[in-house]
Amino acid sequence: MTEATLFTITFVLYILSAFVYLASLFAKKEKWAGSGLVLAAAGLVVHTAALILRTVVSHHAPFTNMYESLSFLAWASVLALIVLDRKFRIPRVAPYVMLIVVGLVALASSPLMPKEVTPLVPALQSYWLWLHVSVTLLGEAFFAVAFIASLLYLRADTEEKKQKMDAVSYRAVAVGFPLFTLGGLVFGMVWAYKAWGTYWSWDPKEVWSLITWFVFALYLHTRIVMGWKGKRSALIVIIGFLAALFTYFGVNYILSGLHSYA
């Protein structure tokens, strides 16, 4: 089976998962959420196979251009969803996360994204590519779950729902922020030092990672030291996620710099 076939099967499974989840949410059939999770997990398995196959064919990490990195971000988001769902049961958050995942995969499949395997330019030939990109994107996937939970907090109507969304959002940041710091900033600095001879160049992508980091640091300080919870916390998470999204996506298309590989 080719990577394209596996990718299509993945896409179908994710769409089915999102559909079942949304049906469960709007028909108020909580039992269906279990099937949504099973479909998402099945999609994740096939997606993993697709990523492995691409790695074998291309001889390099499966996140070196926009198509690959969108696909990997979708994979990481499903993984984040499953991890958090197993620990905290989040049937109300999951449908929207799966919608984001479907959006990411749709974007990856669009004709705008070249899909052919291209050989790696010299700057990317390093095992730090694996560490830097995968850990950063995994962190950003957890931010995506925190973002959904924060949005749901803002439109929750009962105190119980609000508390749950606030807690889910915090838990997702508690995983995502250390991963983002380690993958994006620490591994990024180590690799930059090996490849460019300087660990920090104030390149727009670096600066935007730092901006994202500042926003989540603000979130933690206001929350833990000053006791901000609820609405203001949710708004900071939303801003933080948008900053992370811009770091990932916007910088490549709007600002130019050293990181223009995709």
Added chain:
Amino acid sequence: MKSFWKFFESVKLAIVLFIILTLASVLGTLIPQGRSAAEYAARYGSLSGLFVKLQLTGLYHSAWYLALLFLFALNTIVCTLARLGPKWRRSFRPSPEVDDKSLQAMKIKGRARFFSPLPDAAERIKGDLASRHYRVKTSGEGGRLAILAQKRRLGWFGSDAVHVGLLIILAGGVISGLTSRRANLELRVGQTADVPHALFQVRLDRFETEYYPQGGVKDWKSTITVFENGAPVLTRVVEVNRPLTYKRFSFYQTSYGWDWENPKLEIVVKKPVDPSYSKTLSLKVGERLAVEDPDFTHLSVSRFVPDFVIGEGNEIQTRSTEPDNPAAQVEVWKGEERVYSGWTFAKFPDFGEGHKVGQASLSFVLKNYEAPQYSVLEAAKDPGVTFIWLGCIFVTAGFFLAFYWPPREIRVVLEEAQGKTEAVLGGFASKSREDFQAEFDTLVESLRRTT
């Protein structure tokens, strides 16, 4: 002094600084940094002067941005120090003694009654806590005993480790800014150069560009030899992502190029009237080569460009240093009289065909062009780097401790009356309270079962 301390002890200051630093950093990505004055003038018109004055064009190195980082560092130092002392005492020199009121105020509580004297009950509880990896301390006498059990005490210091790590990173940045040395070495194969600020030299032995079978550059490799006191010390291949480090200096493959000043050229001369006529001439730019031919006596190349383009003022220029459109200006002489001058292109041989030279018609082809390649290596010494990695280790470990090493504390007060012992338990955890509650409940449950 006191008000100074108070000012920097405030978390509100940290929050204000986070917001200002965020906004300033965003601004720096909206205005391109470190461009020429002309570019800013074209882009922003009359505003450009103001931008330069406010140091917005080199924002991250500006005095005010660095001042913000400095305030941020002071704030971090004072906040961390102010909290560290009490936290340290609480974690490592705690008193097991607790009054009833504070015990009652603890959010997680439990009770158990033992039908045995106090020492037996205390042993029982201490054993149970120890088996759950708690460190146990006791104090009290007679009919009353207070027990304090703690675990994962380092978890209290996660945020402090992150703060210390950040300060080390900032210090590393300052050290880098003040003491790092960088220089680009442009080396042709065989050339030796002094490494600035170092007492040794490097020689480029070999430079090659590797290509993928389907095209595209795979790697640039420079083989370099380090010389110290005139003697070779070591030879290594430097490639992108694989720098060589020698005596605190690192050498990075940064760039490459060709020295087009003096290429070796090959021009083929043909005559359309005589298909069997073909003369290959090897020459350099400016060299006048004598040729035995009825139609002309000499041929020369007056100019060579690797990437031919006609500029705005109709002058001939090279667009880049890549050999994308190599072109040579060929001149043909009959004695001292120049009978032809024109450009010939390696990639567009048609342009060279059938030129009128005196009475005859000649074709010129730029068949070959060779120039020595050079490799650009960056030689860098950055003593700040060690601090950066040390700081990164602190930050990473701190995050782990803060989020995934939640400290727990259980206090027990035992009181004996008429051979029975009454135990009041209280628990405290700043994070993951649900898990702690579960552990606490099983502990109380197991104590109750055995009483």
